[in-house]
Amino acid sequence: MVTRTRQLPERRGKFSDNMSAASRKKGKLSKAEKLQLQKEEEERRQREEEEAQILAEQIEAARLEKERLEREELERLEAKQLERREDELAEHRTLVDEKLETAARWKKDVRTLAKWERYTLCDGSPDPTVLQEINTFMSLWSEEPPEDFQAMLDRSSLILRLIEELEFLLLDTPLEELGEAAAAEHTETGRQLQVLLQRKFDEATEQLLKNAAALSDIDTGNMQKVIQNKNVALCIWANLNKNPRFRGYDFQDQAISFDLPKPLSLSNIAVRILHTDYDHLSCQSPTFLPQVKEHEDTAGAVIPESEAGDWKPAEEDEKTAPESVAAEELKSEERKSVLSAASHREEASEPEERSESWAADASEAHCPTPAPTDEDDMLEVDVVDLRQFTTLGGVYYFDVLVLPPQCKQVNSWSMRQLLAGGLQTFCYPQESFLSATLGVSLQEKDMEGLSSPPVRVSFKVPDNVIFFEEPQVARWDPEGRNWKTDALTDIKYNAEQRQLMFSMDAFYTFTLIQESHLHMPYASWELIPKGVNEVSLTIVSAVTDIQIDIKDGQCRLAAVSSITGDLSAVIERWMTPVRLQLAMRRVGLNVFPAEDSGKYVSGNQKNDEVENMAYKEMALLSPSFTFGWSKWNHNCSSEQIVVKVREGSGSCTDGSLYLLSRQRAQRLKISEASDTFSEERYDGSEFHTTLYHMIRDYCSAEATTRLQHSHHLFMDCVYQLLSATRVLTYS
Template identity: 45%
Template structure:
């Protein structure tokens, strides 16, 4: 027992000893850990101090050279802009000279005397044969497009507001004349309907096409009550009529124009009105001054000259809203105005007449028709755009036909012109004894009319096209009164019903390709580059060489009239928008697309510097651009002088803001965002100087030798796509 107790006692002593040793060991370890932590903290603080000192040194260095770098950048941009401006002026002068030397009678739409003479002579021309009319309409459409390009390329300044207003008035006059001449040609064809009757159907039908329009015309001569509709196989268009129209003296026209002359009436009138207000504020009317000076001189003849000149000047500054209220005043001085200044007045009167005719039809309140209507909705042209032109779906009264009497071909003469056939109609307007159902109010219940069109091959619809018809009273596109829409994807045919005859168009969301999924700008050599934009639906490749660019590829789309064709940036944007492949933003796009909005001035400065370096440096999108806030940009970039794709390891991240630019330590694959400066790098006031520090002699040579026109072309594409905000 005593031995066991002794062993237990020794064991307790040993335990205490072991415990003491363990405590001492733990204390030594804790002390060592504390000393190590202190050393590490001191080292960290020393590194932070050195890093802060280096950071301050680099900031001081950046501030010292900031003005020089900014001045150099401004100088480079000014040189580029001045060179481009001189080149555009020379190109414009050369174009005018070539037009003058052609001597083909084609007017210059920017010269008032020439275009006014053309409009006056064409308005007075009595030629109504369809071939000649279509030829003149094509010429007028080219003049319209030339004026539209001129308006788009001309900066809006106080001095150019009167020219802008005059060009817009000219466009409206040409559009009205095109519409009027086509109606006259349609009337001429219908006058000879019986002579051109198809023996098989007993009716007259014809299809006439040119590069700008397709005219499908059908005249109901047989009045077969079992008639359901007709399909123009050559054009891919067709229509369906209710029995009430099948037994009436009615002609149906489907006129498809490749251009859109209606949307501008909805959105353009407001712009013209605003321009007029600015013009009036900037340029007060000189009429009173001229009259006062004339009265002081007492020269009546000179007073008349002043009044004529002032009336012309004020006429170009009037908004469309004020024209109607001043109509009486203009009629009073009509005899005093030169003929070339009076064509605009006829245009407005004609527009009012057309609107009144359409309003008479649209104001008629038809009974409820057996058709499921789309929810009433006005089309927002900032969100949707008509594609493939406009389809004018009209019904007309058949003009009096010629009759052979005693060997004489006699025809009743009428000066009413082409008359619309009102539909829905009341009972007195139909020429048939067939009984018809009436509602409680005695009005005729009119079934809807159907129409089928083939989507033009010149446009693409990633989604099923929407349909809208033109409201002539409100001057807007609307989905009201359209129902039972069906779309055959394989045949690209769309069919629907309307309660009456209206112009209609096929719509697509302008922002279906936004926001972008990625982008890359890569050099292809001196004055050559490729911009790849991976959009929501397609991927497009833009190739830039010199002052021109082209759409080199667009996945899943076949657009032979756009792909592979060298154009100016503005012409390419216009062609792609018309084709339905839109990757270009507008001032309103941010309202309809969820974007990573950036400060506009910072974004524009980035595009300018990227364009200056685009023949030697590759740029790409970064997922961290959406993590750095509105005031900063994050872009991947690297020098790239060889052909082919950029290796993944070659990319570096750069952060840009209003103060400076620097290379980031982090990589695209990093797990978290950090603004830490990369080792061995410096701060620079501009992206241009930041990247030039990383370039070799060959890259510097390319940037120095870059053509200003190439730089401007790349800049226009970047500004049009705005990849830094929309990706």
């Protein structure tokens, strides 16, 4: 391009040469001299304007020339990318999709083998997946006479194992493989097992109380007893002596005690504290499952699974292969959530002792965030939203019961009055008093004039759960089927002793709750290679640092900072990603966002296809490259992802920044220390269809070789954990 430049006029002499000596002496200018000065000033101004215009034209011409060259270079690079697009996609499918599909086939074979081994197992336990077999077992057990409580505890271990077997089957098996009918059948079987289990606990409790006199303590004249196993602990106290001096009891081995109101110390009652390490009540709450409201344009539409989350480049939507089977397994968890939600509505009229649904755990997978409904706005102030809070430490069934008639010796005869109706609850306070005062704090009542004083409870928070904030306590409302925080007062917590004390205006089942999204958004994260088919994922939150190790096809919780508690049940134990998620949630380490977590925590929402594609790329590259959090990921659009990468292990502080989108991957010129975000391409870099091919331009041959020889189960495990933690969205 030729730039034309106008010739600047020559400058004239100074106007002072034309001045008359007389005028200079007088200090005044004549009219002619003034006109001459004005003329010269005008000429000077015009010259400056012309010079400025010429300079501006030169700058603009240079800018246009630069833009033209950049545009031509960009078009050349884009054309080059399009030329090799098919080859890069084909290689990407071989490296990523085929490995994930191979892992999915392997896991399917494992499930098939496990099913056969279960079929050939001859240990006397029923197969919960065979309807006729499990129904026969439940029918026979239901008709058996009441057992003593120790025998019942032994039997409960089998029941809980059967329930866990069904739970894991629903979580681990894609719905396409399991079938909707079988999924609904297994859900109902688990529900019936849990209902029957609670009923049998009540029968065993009644049987124990009928013999309370024979088990009474010599010192107090009352009966107090503890029976437990690893899942259930029964603390029971019978008021046989009815002495006002004994208004409570401290079960020291279980670190739980209660103080009764004076009116109850003279009543024919028993107090039962049944502590289970599982929660069979939360599933009954309307807030247990995410509330999904269909959009008008998609209501009633059936979306093929191959379209729900499949990564297809913009120009290749109709050409690329379907999403890998591994991603389908993650998506199947969402469908189980919907299925369980339907089952939950159908069971709305069932008795209170309904079973725990495990659908909420299945719904925690990475899937599109649903549109929120207005139901949240209708929740009462004291109702616990189980999408926002999680129950921890199990459930404490705290009941005051009518003490059944005791056996009497008359001569050589042993006589006992038999009452119909089974285990009876003692009404305290009276229903009229409770209905008049429920929801009113004890501070607002006249404590001196209360005919039904509150009940005091003190217990030690279990060591096997982690609370990063002061534990909150909630009581179960059987009518509204919700956990609520009303009717609980004078709450005190001793953090050093982990001792919690509070008062209740009646006997309620209670539990401990904690904010579900306490660790989100993450402050930062890193995925660091450690060896052959071995990486470490570190997530830094506001309250702790969590390290998860991944090796071959398994993972483990390796370390947690700044905690007090016993994590021996989960830490340093290798397990599958599904089991690790369940185990970490149960101890209070939830770094696995739910589909509706965006309603409760600020996140950096990304397009599902782009995010899913990025996790695949990271899983592929993880054997040779360290990935880390970048602040610029928050500045780019929802259709783009910025990630920090460096070859080898170690900190990713000085890593390079890469921009990913559906169309391409590119290396950015900016660094983490830059002042502003820019999509400007790194000098000398090109465009590629995938991050793998982009990074390959800068990595060593050894790094590429390690990627090609990584194991498919290892890659699948990394992909599942990244999809579960969603570090690109919640950081």
